[in-house]
Amino acid sequence: MKSKILPLQLQDLQYRVGDLDLLGPINLTLEAKSKTLVIGPNGAGKSLMLKLCHGLLKPTSGRISWMGGDSLAADRHQSFVFQHPIMLRRTALENVAYPLKIRGLPSDERKARAIEVLELTGIAHLADRPALKLSGGEKQKLSLARSWVTRPEVLFLDEPTANLDPRSTYDMEKLIDQIHQTGTKIIMTTHDMAQVRRIADELCFIHQGKLIEHGPVETVLEMPKNPMTAAFVKGELLI
Amino acid sequence: MKQVSDGIGQAFSLIFSLDPGLLNIILLSLWVSGVAIIVASAIALPLGTVLARSRFPGRSSIIILLNALMGFPPVVVGLIVYLIFSRNGPLGVLDLLFTPTAMIIAQILLALPIVASVTRQTIAMLWETNRELLISVGANRLQQNATLLWEARFALSTAILVGFGRIIGEVGAVMIVGGNIDNLTRVLTTAIALETRKGNIGLAIGLGIILIIIAILINATVYFLTNLEEAKE
């Protein structure tokens, strides 16, 4: 798959609310293909960074550019799996078909593709259940299915396995890998260092809104430049 | 007591014989309130949605007006409509006073604030919950609002039913603007008031029973919808 929107470039990206400096300035380029994982303690700004990249928040200053262009044209090629799943008051199947409906696909095609993705995600048996009634883990899988159905070029995942049991975490990681193999760029946050080792090609470490370190996963894990990164990846508490 | 039991007996024979006078009154009631709630909803759903989603000059005034209108005694709303359509009023030339149309207009004013307020609150709340998803999937404004209205379907149906219940059981406003004219503007509530005063307790009770049945049907539907909603949550 030839990249339509990547690389993604963040230039002096900053996000402020009132006089709170929540994120940045961040300078970063994310290339196609690799799996980028974003780590950092609670409140570091991981979710903010993903939401800014996806266009859910407007940067206070700085630029986000997709392949040199603006973000609007890139919208249709991205999807987002939220840290707290947002379910529409409809069946699981209708939830998965929803983004296709927004894109104006005919209803039989929507349904066929939604069923296909539900099967790939391993939750086809939940198709006719009301989505709001599903368990936390089931909702998270459904979220992934709904984000996958549009065959995005970039998939953002904000702690997609936070509520999952080991078995479902394993399934989810396999799915993410499968999606990645179809050519989708993965940008994902996690708190699970073992997961970082299993999944990441590339790692970003954020602390108090600053991008402390960025590089290939082996380098960041084995030879971190910053002592804070070293402490964090070893599992020490950052004060 | 005798009067009451006689009345109930007479009421049932009127109901089961489908007394044409009674039938006329029932049909007019359903027609006036039915048209009113449809028109009120057709205005209130988009209005409530716009109030929830947009900031524009005059927005607060509209919200305050709607809230005030909701608290107005119906008889005062009737008086206002009366003044507007009376011979010397601003719309006097339309000659609508003492017609079903005037009653429909009064009832629209009674139902609209309820439906619009519930719509505004529900849509605002649902927008908060679903904002990130709707933006993320790239829904345009129209698609966003359509989705939110569909998400709100149970709350909105309930509000519409409550609005219908309020106007079909209301007597003051329709009495003033309709005038309770036999075969023209006499509806269930005004007929009960009149027949009771005339001592026709049987007819009054018969009409009352019909009104109660309608109220029960409305409440049963609301109850059913609420349960359905809980089942989906």
Ligand SMILES: Nc1ncnc2c1ncn2[C@@H]1O[C@H](COP(=O)(O)OP(=O)(O)OP(=O)(O)O)[C@@H](O)[C@H]1O
């Ligand atoms: N609108 C806002 N107003 C004020 N503070 C905010 C706002 N949005 C986010 N924050 C703050 O910004 C910081 C970063 O938030 P963010 O959600 O990105 O953290 P995170 O790294 O994803 O944390 P977690 O691991 O807990 O998910 C937090 O301290 C949060 O309270």
Ligand SMILES: [Mg+2]
């Ligand atoms: Mg987060």
